[in-house]
Structure formats: C-alpha cells, structure tokens
Amino acid sequence: MSAIESVLIENRVFPPSEALVKAARISGMAGYEALCAEAEKDFTGFWGRLARENLTWDKPFTRVLDESAKPFYKWFDDGMLNASVNCLDRHMGTPVENKTAIIFEADDGAVTQVTYKQLLARVCQFANALKAHGVQKGDRVLIYMPMTIEGVVAMQACARLGAIHSVVFGGFSAKALQERIIDGGAVAVVTANYQMRGGKELPLKAIVDEALAMGGCESIRNVFVYERSASACPMQAGRDKTFAEVLKGQPTECAPVSVEAEHPLYILYTSGSTGKPKGVQHSTGGYLLQAKLTMDWSFDLQPSDVFWCTADIGWVTGHTYCTYGPLAAGATEIVFEGIPTFPDAGRFWQMIERHKCSVFYTAPTAIRSLIKAAETHDAVHPRHSNLSSLRIIGSVGEPINPEAWMWYYKNVGGERCPIIDTYWQTETGAHMINPLPGATPLVPGSCTLPLPGIFPAIVDETGHEMPNGTGGMLVYKKPWPSMVRTIWGDPERFKKTYFPEEMKGYYLAGDGAVRSADRGYFRVTGRIDDVLNVSGHRLGTMEVESALVAKTDLVAEAAVVARPDELTGEAICAFVVLKRSLPHGAEADKIAKELRDWVAKEIGPIAKPKDIRFGENLPKTRSGKIMRRLLRSLAKGEAITQDTSTLENPAILDQLGQTH
Numbered sequence: 001m002s003a004i005e006s007v008l009i010e011n012r013v014f015p016p017s018e019a020l021v022k023a024a025r026i027s028g029m030a031g032y033e034a035l036c037a038e039a040e041k042d043f044t045g046f047w048g049r050l051a052r053e054n055l056t057w058d059k060p061f062t063r064v065l066d067e068s069a070k071p072f073y074k075w076f077d078d079g080m081l082n083a084s085v086n087c088l089d090r091h092m093g094t095p096v097e098n099k100t101a102i103i104f105e106a107d108d109g110a111v112t113q114v115t116y117k118q119l120l121a122r123v124c125q126f127a128n129a130l131k132a133h134g135v136q137k138g139d140r141v142l143i144y145m146p147m148t149i150e151g152v153v154a155m156q157a158c159a160r161l162g163a164i165h166s167v168v169f170g171g172f173s174a175k176a177l178q179e180r181i182i183d184g185g186a187v188a189v190v191t192a193n194y195q196m197r198g199g200k201e202l203p204l205k206a207i208v209d210e211a212l213a214m215g216g217c218e219s220i221r222n223v224f225v226y227e228r229s230a231s232a233c234p235m236q237a238g239r240d241k242t243f244a245e246v247l248k249g250q251p252t253e254c255a256p257v258s259v260e261a262e263h264p265l266y267i268l269y270t271s272g273s274t275g276k277p278k279g280v281q282h283s284t285g286g287y288l289l290q291a292k293l294t295m296d297w298s299f300d301l302q303p304s305d306v307f308w309c310t311a312d313i314g315w316v317t318g319h320t321y322c323t324y325g326p327l328a329a330g331a332t333e334i335v336f337e338g339i340p341t342f343p344d345a346g347r348f349w350q351m352i353e354r355h356k357c358s359v360f361y362t363a364p365t366a367i368r369s370l371i372k373a374a375e376t377h378d379a380v381h382p383r384h385s386n387l388s389s390l391r392i393i394g395s396v397g398e399p400i401n402p403e404a405w406m407w408y409y410k411n412v413g414g415e416r417c418p419i420i421d422t423y424w425q426t427e428t429g430a431h432m433i434n435p436l437p438g439a440t441p442l443v444p445g446s447c448t449l450p451l452p453g454i455f456p457a458i459v460d461e462t463g464h465e466m467p468n469g470t471g472g473m474l475v476y477k478k479p480w481p482s483m484v485r486t487i488w489g490d491p492e493r494f495k496k497t498y499f500p501e502e503m504k505g506y507y508l509a510g511d512g513a514v515r516s517a518d519r520g521y522f523r524v525t526g527r528i529d530d531v532l533n534v535s536g537h538r539l540g541t542m543e544v545e546s547a548l549v550a551k552t553d554l555v556a557e558a559a560v561v562a563r564p565d566e567l568t569g570e571a572i573c574a575f576v577v578l579k580r581s582l583p584h585g586a587e588a589d590k591i592a593k594e595l596r597d598w599v600a601k602e603i604g605p606i607a608k609p610k611d612i613r614f615g616e617n618l619p620k621t622r623s624g625k626i627m628r629r630l631l632r633s634l635a636k637g638e639a640i641t642q643d644t645s646t647l648e649n650p651a652i653l654d655q656l657g658q659t660h
C-alpha cells in the first residue's frame with residue numbers, strides 16, 4: 001500500500017451501523033455525550049452511581065473519593081466487598097448460574113467448558129486449599145501458570161480470601177521470578193508442572209525451583225503444582241504439593257473474605273524507565289468497577305455474546321479482560337492456552353468459527369503476523385473460516401497502523417464489525433480512550449475519545465494544554481476508580497513517576513499523543529520515556545541494559561533503543577561495548593547469540609535484542625552522556641543528519657552501524 005493511500009485511509013470515517021446504534025446500551029453519540037455530561041457535572045455522583053449499580057457491596061460506601069492524601073487517591077473506601085463474589089456468587093440464582101463461564105481450548109485443540117456454578121465450586125475448593133496452608137488476607141501469592149481455567153481459578157481463589165496475587169507471565173525467566181517473589185514477599189507459588197505451547201511441553205515448575213534456589217525467597221512456604229501434563233517434575237517434600245493432593249477432601253464452598261474497597265486485589269509488575277520493574281498495585285472496588293463497566297461500554301456486552309480476549313493472564317489485559325471483567329459481567333468467555341500459529345496461522349479464525357465467538361479482542365502484533373501468514377499461505381486466510389458470529393472486534397497493546405486496521409476491518413470484521421482500539425495501561429487498570437461500538441465514528445489508527453468520566457489532555461513539558469493538532473504528552477486531569485494506587489513498597493517512585501511536579505497534579509501516562517484538529521480524536525504515538533513496546537509487551541530499555549551489563553565477563557557497557565519493526569511494532573537494538581577487542585564476522589555473530597541467550601535467561605525470551613551492534617565505545621558527549629538520539633538513528637539505519645558537534649568520538653558511528 002502506498003503512503004498516499006494510507007494517508008487517505010486515515011481520513012476515512014466509519015460510523016456505526018444504524019442497527020448497532022439502536023441495539024447498543026450506549027446508543028449513538030447522544031448517549032455517549034449524555035454520560036460524559038453527567039460525569040462532568042457531578043464527578044463523584046457519577047462514579048458513585050455506577051459503583052452502586054454495577055457491584056455487589058457487603059457494606060455500602062458512603063464516600064466516593066477521598067483526595068486528602070493525593071496523589072494517593074481512595075475510592076469508595078469505607079465500603080466492603082469481595083471480588084470473587086462479584087464475579088461468581090452474584091450470578092447464582094440468576095440465569096447466569098448455569099451459563100458457560102469459560103470455554104477452554106487447549107493447545108492440542110481439546111475443549112473443556114465450565115458453568116458459572118462449576119467455576120464457583122472450583123474457586124472455593126482451591127481457596128480452601130490455600131487457606132488450609134495458611135494463606136490469609138493480605139498475603140501475597142505468586143502465580144506462574146499457563147493460560148488455563150486453573151490459572152483463572154487460582155487468581156479468583158486468592159481474591160476470595162483477600163490474598164493479593166502477583167501473576168508472572170509464563171515466559172519470564174527464573175531470575176525475573178525470583179525478583180518478583182522477593183519484592184512482593186510472596187508466601188506461596190501457584191504453578192504447573194509444564195505448559196503446552198505450539199505442541200511443545202515447556203517446563204514451569206523447574207523454573208520455579210531454579211528461582212527459589214537463587215536465594216532470598218525464604219518467604220515462600222508452599223508451592224502448589226497443577227499437573228497440566230502427565231510428565232513428572234521434581235517435587236520437594238514438605239514444600240511442593242500437587243493440585244490433586246491439596247484439593248482432596250476440600251469442600252466446594254468457601255466463605256468469602258469481605259475486604260475494604262481499597263484493599264489490594266493484586267500486584268502486577270511492569271517495566272518502567274529504570275532497571276527495576278514496578279509492582280503496580282490495584283485496589284478491589286475501583287478496579288473491579290471499571291473492569292465490569294468497560295465490558296459493557298467498550299464491548300457492549302450482551303447476554304448471548306461469546307467473548308474472547310487472546311491475552312495471557314500474565315499481562316494486565318489478561319487480568320482485566322480474562323479473569324475479572326468478563327466474569328463480573330456474566331459473559332461466556334474463551335480461554336485459549338496455545339499460540340496463534342499452531343497448528344497453523346488460521347487457528348484464531350478457526351476458533352472464532354468453532355466457538356461462535358462474537359466479540360474478539362486481540363493485539364496489533366498478532367494481526368500483523370497473521371496478515372503476513374495469510375499473504376504467504378492462503379489456506380490460513382480468515383476467508384476460509386465462517387466469521388459471521390463476530391459483531392465487535394478489538395485491539396490493544398500498541399498503536400494499530402491504518403494498514404493493519406483496514407485488513408482487520410475487512411477480512412475479520414467483514415466491514416460490519418466496529419474495531420474498538422482500546423488505549424490503556426497496566427497502571428490504568430481498564431480501558432481509558434476508545435470508541436464505543438454503537439456510538440463513535442471510527443478513524444483507522446485512532447483510539448478516538450475518552451470513556452465517560454475519564455479526562456485526558458495533551459500538554460507540554462510544563463503541563464500546559466496543547467491545541468488540537470499539536471502533539472504532546474498524554475495526561476489525565478482527574479483520578480479514576482481503577483487507577484494504580486501505588487508501586488508496591490515504593491510510594492516515592494509512584495509519586496515521581498506518575499505525578500511529577502511539573503504536571504501540576506495530573507497523571508502522566510508516559511505516552512505521546514496528538515488530537516486531530518477536526519474531531520479532537522486522540523492518536524497515541526508511542527512512549528516518550530525509556531519504555532519499549534515489543535509485540536505489545538512492555539520492557540524497559542534500562543532493564544535490558546542492566547541484563548546485558550550483568551554479563552560481567554564480557555560486557556563493559558550497553559545502551560538499548562527501540563527501532564520500528566513491521567511485525568513486532570518495535571524491536572530492541574542493543575549497542576554493546578565488550579571487555580575484549582572488537583569481534584568480527586562469525587565471532588561477532590557467536591557473541592551476539594551468547595548475549596541474546598543471556599538476556600533470555602535474565603529476563604525472558606521476549607527481551608532478546610533483535611539487533612546487536614558492537615563498538616569500542618558508545619557515542620557520548622564530552623560530558624560523558626550517551627547520545628541516544630544518534631543510537632536511534634543508527635538502529636533505524638538512517639543517515640545521521642543530526643548535529644554531532646557535541647560528540648566526543650564521531651568515528652564510533654561507523655562501527656556501530658554494523659548489525660549482528
């Protein structure tokens with residue numbers, strides 16, 4: 001597609017069909033604007049009303065928002081509730097009780113279903129098992145599980161007891177796991193012997209063992225092991241127990257522990273601009289409210305919908321749109337264990353047909369890789385599957401380029417389904433800026449307008465608002481119920497990162513954005529800090545740099561930048577100064593491979609640099625500061641046109657241009 005064509009497409013507008021406007025719960029722009037007006041007129045009244053209508057409270061709240069310790073905002077804080085009650089018990093005695101809660105499709109294609117009633121029984125049973133091992137309200141439980149019903153059960157069981165889960169994505173390394181165990185002070189680990197992905201059996205428990213053996217994890221008393229496959233794994237007597245062992249004899253009822261609305265529901269580690277990932281702490285009441293509400297608003301969830309969010313529970317999207325949102329909303333949801341390209345790249349489309357999925361929510365990186373697959377191998381093109389069950393399709397995790405948007409719209413959505421491009425973050429807990437299916441006219445590549453009650457703005461470095469059409473930093477002017485409450489164990493870092501002084505009390509998202517001159521639509525252009533977005537996964541440049549320099553026998557210095565990548569959105573490019581002479585040819589390739597494997601071990605395979613460049617030094621100013629903008633140009637393969645007069649060592653640029 002030519003550049004001119006893609007610009008033309010960006011200007012195209014796709015209004016919702018009349019049928020959708022009529023049927024949707026938020027009907028037309030008038031419906032959307034009415035809610036926005038309500039929120040503007042009476043901010044706390046608006047959120048209070050929604051919290052009363054959408055959640056089941058054990059003790060009703062009397063105060064909506066407490067700003068006395070801002071930016072440590074409190075929402076509904078004298079109210080009490082339980083998250084698992086709001087996802088499960090509240091449906092008992094209603095038609096949802098016997099509805100399918102989860103359709104699970106395993107990597108090998110085997111399908112299992114559970115109803116809400118059965119899911120509640122399983123959550124209670126596992127909660128009883130945790131309780132029998134001393135897990136209590138406020139304890140941290142680390143979950144390192146494959147995408148399975150049991151993963152969701154483990155999270156819900158923690159919530160039932162008021163225990164705080166900390167889910168770590170199954171692709172993270174033992175080192176990453178150990179750091180998160182130590183930082184959170186977890187008392188137990190819930191894991192599986194293996195995980196099945198792409199026809200392969202990959203160890204999980206062995207990685208937990210490795211993490212625990214690294215030391216510093218003395219807080220862990222128990223390791224619960226779900227037997228995902230028949231293969232044996234090493235078990236340490238006293239500490240490690242299988243699910244079968246701990247569930248045996250446990251009753252299928254478990255009294256929920258009522259908690260304060262502000263009680264932490266979970267911690268989820270995410271990358272920031274320093275080397276150490278931050279434990280983003282979410283609340284129970286406010287978080288759950290927006291998880292539930294955005295299912296209704298963004299996806300216009302109807303009782304007959306089959307909802308499928310393809311994210312893993314290891315990421316925030318899996319928390320909000322697999323574990324909490326769909327269940328709180330009483331949806332039938334698909335949970336998929338495998339990968340989009342196994343047994344072939346038509347898997348998603350075949351699964352939509354098989355399970356009559358009606359709301360499909362995935363990431364641009366998956367779309368882009370499936371476009372490529374369909375273009376090279378027609379048999380996996382979505383046209384070979386019956387996708388007529390779809391009514392809404394969504395996108396999350398990174399900007400979706402207009403070309404991918406158009407392909408998704410035509411080939412998956414049949415030019416019938418609105419694309420809901422949802423812009424949000426681990427820290428926001430739920431959707432913030434996105435179209436509503438029955439209201440907002442769509443513009444490819446734009447996440448359009450904020451949800452009612454959300455007040456974004458674009459500002460310059462001093463916090464002054466920019467006119468439409470001018471890019472700047474995205475901020476939120478008012479707090480919202482599902483916002484991050486603090487960084488676990490580091491309130492100072494919370495304040496500095498999200499509420500820096502120059503932003504005048506606004507929340508700083510860390511993204512650049514621009515509003516269109518005509519409609520005021522938002523387009524998020526990407527991170528403005530040192531955070532990378534590779535395949536929709538967040539990684540810190542400093543995190544990868546720290547991993548590289550931790551290879552002390554080899555690496556003297558490293559700098560990491562992102563460069564645009566057609567498939568993964570961004571790719572990691574690492575510039576490395578070795579402690580030995582500059583390697584060439586095969587030797588350089590060998591060292592590059594060694595460093596990639598090292599980073600995979602330190603963080604996880606997703607953090608492996610795509611390019612590694614070696615040099616005798618890095619481009620630095622006379623005062624010793626690394627000139628990252630030059631590195632970014634080198635990474636893109638651009639000619640250096642910037643001013644290099646402050647550069648101490650210009651010759652270094654030639655060396656660093658070589659890829660390995």
Ligand code: WTA
Pocket residue numbers: 270315316317395396397398399400421422423424425426427447509510511524526527533536537538
């Ligand atoms: C980016 C994932 C453009 C953004 C939910 C944000 C997006 C970071 C979009 C958060 C989108 C997420 N359009 N950019 N629709 N969604 N991002 O914490 O840079 O893993 O700050 O949360 O992803 O990533 P996180």
